[in-house]
Amino acid sequence: MKNRINQIIFIVTISLFMTACHDDLDQNPIDPDSFTEQDVFANVTEAKGALAKLYASLALTGQNGGDAGAADIPDIDQGFSQYTRMLFNLNELTTDHAVVGWGDPGLPDMHGLYWSAGNDFTGAMYLRLAQEVSFTNAFIQNASLLADAEAQTFIAEARFLRAFAYYNLIDFYANVPLVTQITTDLPSQSNRAELFDFVESELLEIQDLLLDSNEYGRVDKVAAWALLSKLYLNAEVWTGTPRYADCITYSNNVMNSSYVINMNDANGNGTAYDELFLADNNSNGAQNEFIFALNFDGIQSQTYGGSTFLVHGATGGTMDPTSLGINGGWGGYRTTKALVEKFETGAIDLASLNNSLGGTLSDWGLVGDATENSWDGPDMEMYEIASNQYALYAELNDGFMKFRFNEDWGVNYGDTDADGSLEAGGDNIAVTAGTYLITLDLDNLTYYLEEVVASGDKRGMFYTDGQSLEIESIPPFNQGYAVTKFKNIDSNGNPGNDSTGDFVDTDLPIIRLAEIYLNYAEANLRGGGGDIGTAVSKINELRERAFGDASGNITASDLDLDFVLDERSRELYWEGQRRTDLIRYDRFTTETYLWPFKGNQPNGTSTSSFRNIFPIPTNTISTNPNLIQNEGY
Missing domain, CATH: 1.25.40.10 (Tetratricopeptide repeat domain)
Structure with a gap:
C-alpha cells in the first residue's frame, strides 16, 4: 500500500474533492483526458485512489514533489505547511525538546512561547487540518453512492482520518467549527466538549467497520482503539471529566492485538529502538x-x-x-x-556482578598499579567459580597487573609474550583503564580480560x-x-x-x-x-x-x-x-517545570495559561463572523 499510495497521489487531483457552488458550474469537462469526481467514484478501484489522497494529504502538500507547485492550499509555503512538520513545530519546538536557529518570521516565537494570532505556523496547521476535514467530507459523500462492501471500509477509514483531524483540532485550537457535510455556508463554532463527543462517537461507530488488519499505510480497527486511548487520556483537560477507566479499556484492547513492540535489532547495535x-x-x-x-x-x-x-x-x-x-x-x-539529562547513562554495579558469579572469595588475586591498591596490596581477591577457575569484575586503571596467590610473590603469574598465556613469574600484564571481567584458568594457564560497558539508555x-x-x-x-x-x-x-x-x-x-x-x-x-x-x-x-x-x-x-x-x-x-x-x-x-528559553528567557519562565491552546488564524476569524477568537489572542 505504501507504493500504491505513492504512485496514486500524483494522479488524483485536488479538484476531485471540490463541489461546485452553483448548478451552472456542475458540468462535465470538455477535455476528455481530465479526471472528475464521476471518474474517481465510478467504482471501488478508482475510489481507492481517492482514498490514497486522504492519507497523502497528511504526508504531502500538493500534486507535485517538493515545492514544485500545484499546492493543495494556496498562499501558504508548501515546504513548511506539511502536517508532521507543523506537528513538530507546535508540539515539540514549543517545549523542552527543541530549539531552532532559523529566523523565519514567527518561528522563534514558537519556542519562546510568544506567538500571535497572525503566526504563519499556527495558521498553517489549522489550514492543513481544515483541508483534511474537507477532503474526508467530500470522499464520504461521494463514496456513499457505491454499494460495494469494500467502499464501506473505505468510508470507515475516511471517517477515522476525519476524527483524527478533529482530535488534533481539539488539542491545538479547542473551539472550532464541526463540519461533516460539504457546504458553502459559513460554519458555526463548536466547543471542545462537543468536538470530543463527535470524535468519540465516530471512533466507537467505525471500530467494527474497519478491517481487523489492513495493508501497511492504512488504518484498521486497532487504530480506532488507539485513538480512543489517546482521546480518553486527555479527556479531563479537554472536557473537565476524567475518562481514565475508558483509557485503560481501549489501551488493553490495543495491547491484546496483533501489534508488537519491535525487538529486531536489525543493525546489531545493541538496541532495536x-x-x-x-x-x-x-x-x-x-x-x-x-x-x-x-x-x-x-x-x-x-x-x-x-x-x-x-x-x-x-x-x-x-x-x-x-x-x-x-x-x-x-x-x-x-x-x-x-531532554538530554533525562537519559540514564548507566552505571556498573560491581558488587551485584560479582555476586552473580556464584563463587566464593579465594586466595588468588590481582596486584599492580592497574589495581585499586597498586603494587603494595592488599590484592583484589578473585572468586573461585569452579575448580582452578577464578573470576572477578573490577575497575582497573591504566598500568600493569599480575596474578598472585595469598599476596605472596613466591607464587605469581604474568604474560611474557602478551599472548593470553601465563608464565610463572612472567612479565607484567598491560592494562588500559576500564571495567573488566577478569578470568583466570589455572588448568590451562590462561587468562582473559573482557571489558564491561555500562548499558545505559540507548x-x-x-x-x-x-x-x-x-x-x-x-x-x-x-x-x-x-x-x-x-x-x-x-x-x-x-x-x-x-x-x-x-x-x-x-x-x-x-x-x-x-x-x-x-x-x-x-x-x-x-x-x-x-x-x-x-x-x-x-x-x-x-x-x-x-x-x-x-x-x-x-x-x-x-x-x-x-x-x-x-x-x-x-x-x-x-x-x-x-x-x-x-x-x-x-x-x-x-x-512548575522550566527549561532553557521557555518564555524567551535563558533559564526559562512561566507564561500565561491561555497559551495552552493556539489562536484561530486571524484570516479565518476575519472571513467568518460566526467565530470567536480564543481567549488571550
Whole structure:
C-alpha cells in the first residue's frame, strides 16, 4: 500500500474533492483526458485512489514533489505547511525538546512561547487540518453512492482520518467549527466538549467497520482503539471529566492485538529502538509496532516536510550528512539539556556482578598499579567459580597487573609474550583503564580480560562533537546537542532511494504501540483501574529494548506519574507528543517545570495559561463572523 499510495497521489487531483457552488458550474469537462469526481467514484478501484489522497494529504502538500507547485492550499509555503512538520513545530519546538536557529518570521516565537494570532505556523496547521476535514467530507459523500462492501471500509477509514483531524483540532485550537457535510455556508463554532463527543462517537461507530488488519499505510480497527486511548487520556483537560477507566479499556484492547513492540535489532547495535526511525522501517520489524504511520519515499513522494525535514533540519555543524543518508544539513533544530539529562547513562554495579558469579572469595588475586591498591596490596581477591577457575569484575586503571596467590610473590603469574598465556613469574600484564571481567584458568594457564560497558539508555541519540550542552544563544547551531534519532539509512547502512540525498524514505509513526503502553501506565496511576503489575511489565519491555538488557528495569515502587512523564519524553521525543503531555501534567505554561528559553528567557519562565491552546488564524476569524477568537489572542 505504501507504493500504491505513492504512485496514486500524483494522479488524483485536488479538484476531485471540490463541489461546485452553483448548478451552472456542475458540468462535465470538455477535455476528455481530465479526471472528475464521476471518474474517481465510478467504482471501488478508482475510489481507492481517492482514498490514497486522504492519507497523502497528511504526508504531502500538493500534486507535485517538493515545492514544485500545484499546492493543495494556496498562499501558504508548501515546504513548511506539511502536517508532521507543523506537528513538530507546535508540539515539540514549543517545549523542552527543541530549539531552532532559523529566523523565519514567527518561528522563534514558537519556542519562546510568544506567538500571535497572525503566526504563519499556527495558521498553517489549522489550514492543513481544515483541508483534511474537507477532503474526508467530500470522499464520504461521494463514496456513499457505491454499494460495494469494500467502499464501506473505505468510508470507515475516511471517517477515522476525519476524527483524527478533529482530535488534533481539539488539542491545538479547542473551539472550532464541526463540519461533516460539504457546504458553502459559513460554519458555526463548536466547543471542545462537543468536538470530543463527535470524535468519540465516530471512533466507537467505525471500530467494527474497519478491517481487523489492513495493508501497511492504512488504518484498521486497532487504530480506532488507539485513538480512543489517546482521546480518553486527555479527556479531563479537554472536557473537565476524567475518562481514565475508558483509557485503560481501549489501551488493553490495543495491547491484546496483533501489534508488537519491535525487538529486531536489525543493525546489531545493541538496541532495536533505532530501527523505528530508519529508512527501511516499513520492513525491518518496526512496522509491526506502527498502528498509524505516514509513508514517505525519496522518489515517489517528495516533500520538504515529513522525515526529509526532520533529518535535514537537525543536521549541521561538524556532523557528516552522508552518515545520515543525506547530501547536506539545514542547520536548524537541536535539543535542550532538559531532554538530554533525562537519559540514564548507566552505571556498573560491581558488587551485584560479582555476586552473580556464584563463587566464593579465594586466595588468588590481582596486584599492580592497574589495581585499586597498586603494587603494595592488599590484592583484589578473585572468586573461585569452579575448580582452578577464578573470576572477578573490577575497575582497573591504566598500568600493569599480575596474578598472585595469598599476596605472596613466591607464587605469581604474568604474560611474557602478551599472548593470553601465563608464565610463572612472567612479565607484567598491560592494562588500559576500564571495567573488566577478569578470568583466570589455572588448568590451562590462561587468562582473559573482557571489558564491561555500562548499558545505559540507548534511546538518547545525540551528536555532541563541537556542540555545547548549555545554550547561551539560540541561533548558532553549536548551541545545544544535535538529535540523530531520524536517519535516511536502512538497517544495513545503505542510504535511501533518492540518490541525490535530497529526500528521505523514513516513514513517521503517528501512533505506535509503545505510546499505548505509556497511556495505560499513566491512566492506571491516575485512578483508571487496570493493574500496576501490567504497567510495570509494559514499561520494562520498553526499557529492556532501550538498555539492551534488564539493567534499566523498574519495580512498582519506582512507578509514579513523574516517572511516566519522563519515560514518555525518553521514548517519544520528537514524535509530536510533548506539548500535549506537558499540558496534561499542568507543566507547559506554569512555573512548575522550566527549561532553557521557555518564555524567551535563558533559564526559562512561566507564561500565561491561555497559551495552552493556539489562536484561530486571524484570516479565518476575519472571513467568518460566526467565530470567536480564543481567549488571550
